[in-house]
Amino acid sequence: MGAAPMNNATATFLSTLWRRWTGPDDPAVASPVPTRVGYRTNARDRQRDRRFTDGIYVEWSPKTLTQLLHEELPDVEIMVVSNREPYIHNRTPEGEISLQLPASGLVSALEPVMRTCGGTWIAHGSGSADHDTVDEHDRLRVPPAHPEYTLRRVWLSDEEIDGHYYGFSNEGLWPLCHTAFVRPLFRAEDWEAYRAVNQKFADVVVAEAGREDPIVLVQDYHFALLPRMIRNALPKATIITFWHIPWPNGETFGICPWREEIIDGLLGSTVLGFHTRQHCNNFLDATDRFMESRIDREQGSVILRGRDTLIRPYPISIEWPPAALATQGSIAECRRAVHARLGLADDVRIAVGIERFDYTKGILDRMAAVHDLLTQHPEWKEKIAFVQAAAPTRSKLGAYDKLQSDAVRLADAINAAHGTAGWKPIHLVIRHHDQREVYELFRAADVCVVSSLHDGMNLVAKEFVAARDDEQGVLVLSSFAGASRELSEALIVNPYDTRAMADAFAVALRMPESEQRDRMRLMRDVVRQRNVHRWAAQMLIDAARIRRRETIQALTADE
The missing domain is CATH 3.40.50.2000 (Glycogen Phosphorylase B;)
Structure with missing residues (x-):
């Protein structure tokens, strides 16, 4: 099926935003994959992980x-x-x-x-x-x-x-x-x-x-x-x-x-x-x-x-195990439910982003990275859907209202550029999602992206890891989120580098199940051991x- 035609206004808007996020035409992009698997700790952390004087964990x-x-x-x-x-x-x-x-x-x-x-x-x-x-x-x-x-x-x-x-x-x-x-x-x-x-x-x-x-x-x-x-x-x-x-x-x-x-x-x-x-x-x-x-x-x-x-x-x-997991179906059930709700074919891979509409979260940047992925790797057209669940917040403030309108326009422009009659790459869902819905999306996803431009910690990253008791799925995580200090087995990216973000998406989508399992096990260990009760x-x-x-x-x- 061919792509839906774009009108001139849509093409101009997409071109403007594309220039805003795209770096040099031929950047030297380092691999977003960490060179070493294994989380880092130190003597002080190890000491604090032990409650009793006998050194019993x-x-x-x-x-x-x-x-x-x-x-x-x-x-x-x-x-x-x-x-x-x-x-x-x-x-x-x-x-x-x-x-x-x-x-x-x-x-x-x-x-x-x-x-x-x-x-x-x-x-x-x-x-x-x-x-x-x-x-x-x-x-x-x-x-x-x-x-x-x-x-x-x-x-x-x-x-x-x-x-x-x-x-x-x-x-x-x-x-x-x-x-x-x-x-x-x-x-x-x-x-x-x-x-x-x-x-x-x-x-x-x-x-x-x-x-x-x-x-x-x-x-x-x-x-x-x-x-x-x-x-x-x-x-x-x-x-x-x-x-x-x-x-x-x-x-x-x-x-x-x-x-x-x-x-x-x-x-x-x-x-x-x-x-x-x-x-x-x-x-x-x-x-x-x-x-x-x-x-x-x-x-x-x-x-x-x-x-x-x-x-x-x-x-x-976060809490371990998360209370929201108690009411969740299996991974397969969650996938079927999300595919059906979004009208996706069974073989379409799902990437998700979940947060409030805030200019610090890098929502526009990750959507631009999806556009770059589909431009540089057209073989992923009709094979991936990016679901951005975003709750409106602080809408009385101009910067937040503008972000939401820009996100809608950018999603429409990318869908017009790459979508077909039966498929669109961006699903922008603007409403509050309760914990049950959030964890269902996490469990249905192949990739979760957290592209914060600056964040104290970001618990979405940890919630995604906690949701994946199947030890599958890939976390793409901003180096400017505090969570990147602990979850070093994620694909760590610079959210300001659109090409590197797109490359990280491609690496995540191609990652073998065995590597996903190795990374996810280590990250789940961190989240389990360093849970909210330890905090x-x-x-x-x-x-x-x-x-x-x-x-x-x-x-x-x-x-």
């Missing part, structure tokens, strides 16, 4: 995490603070209340920990029916079917959301930290809203705390000022702050007009965690540049106004040591 799970809490932190009160809530209640057009589980890496990482630890999760109540499902204290026991912890919702006005969330957090800090070549916007009124919302959450933490020394897990860039505010109100609290996005180098961070206030706020933490050692080093460099403090780089700590903050890498991960355990072990040390110091001071 322990698989981190809800059971071992519970044991840790019982032994190291008996009777501790744990609180989590995040902008996004783990359960959202919305009202349908028919007036019914529906429950939504947000597609969020932060939520998917923390929710299993909270189910294990109990305690209170404080978050913005964003759902249209959230008010209708809480008690008189704005609390709700979750998960709904088997309650194990308390969700405390905080209400924000439209003005607070615009200034704190859309303004300073996502037009300022987000592009600043991701260095994604979108100019950060810093407005004084957004900063005032950001500070006010941080104080509102600090007041709720203090009100909800049942004791003077809780462990408070502060999550992400929405709450840079919160640790210091909590420290001022609860001096004995153990505050563990985790920054889920990258931290840029000191010169880049210096763009922010309120750089000193942000660093000071974060240094109210007992422990400040990032995904990678590089992000820790960048934070230390920024602190050294802008703050009068004492930095111990060997120990990874900062002393500010007489108080010590540990700066540590804690690579975040939480590392931070809680460090917190327990600090609490013991502070207790000893207090006793010594009293003598």
Whole structure:
């Protein structure tokens, strides 16, 4: 069958985008395949992987995490603070209340920990029916079917959301930290809203705390000022702050007009965690540049106004095994279901990309790589379909709205250039996908592509690996995602290099099953061993040591 004809407008648009992403006509492209199979580790990682002093290896799970809490932190009160809530209640057009589980890496990482630890999760109540499902204290026991912890919702006005969330957090800090070549916007009124919302959450933490020394897990860039505010109100609290996005180098961070206030706020933490050692080093460099403090780089700590903050890498991960796998059919069943839903012939190979519509994720770049693959290797026409599942997000912001419209136009242009009457290479599915649908796509796929232009970790890569209990499938992974530091058996690519991305697709599609199995086994070992319970355990072990040390110091001071 011949390709469908293109009109002039489509041809012009495709040509413009093609020039944007294509490098030199004849680049010297290095193979995207890693030269050595086997994940890298070091003495510190190996030590932390062992829970007990006898050197006995322990698989981190809800059971071992519970044991840790019982032994190291008996009777501790744990609180989590995040902008996004783990359960959202919305009202349908028919007036019914529906429950939504947000597609969020932060939520998917923390929710299993909270189910294990109990305690209170404080978050913005964003759902249209959230008010209708809480008690008189704005609390709700979750998960709904088997309650194990308390969700405390905080209400924000439209003005607070615009200034704190859309303004300073996502037009300022987000592009600043991701260095994604979108100019950060810093407005004084957004900063005032950001500070006010941080104080509102600090007041709720203090009100909800049942004791003077809780462990408070502060999550992400929405709450840079919160640790210091909590420290001022609860001096004995153990505050563990985790920054889920990258931290840029000191010169880049210096763009922010309120750089000193942000660093000071974060240094109210007992422990400040990032995904990678590089992000820790960048934070230390920024602190050294802008703050009068004492930095111990060997120990990874900062002393500010007489108080010590540990700066540590804690690579975040996922639950093992993922709960979503329990309801999945076999690999063959998932393939049949996805092929049928998309109208694909049985022999068509499937590549998938799954994330929010965000300019840091490299969605346009991977679609351009599909175009290059089909241009350089026309034998793959009618034999591959790329499925991009993308959830709309932050659509009030111009950069996000433009990304979505550009993605639609690019998909249409590529389909017009290469598609036939019965086949199109790009399937762009713009809607929220629940975990069941996501894991079905993972299990149906021959290739999963994660082409982040910059990412703190990226849990999609780890979820794909966890979904493949058949030990098949190939992960194409950006070198600028934190996950590439752990999943070195993926095909590591530069997402800015379209030709290399296309070559990686070709290598993935031709990879023998035996090589897929070798790579996938090693990556699954990493994700299994370094799961989300280990991530939480590392931070809680460090917190327990600090609490013991502070207790000893207090006793010594009293003598």
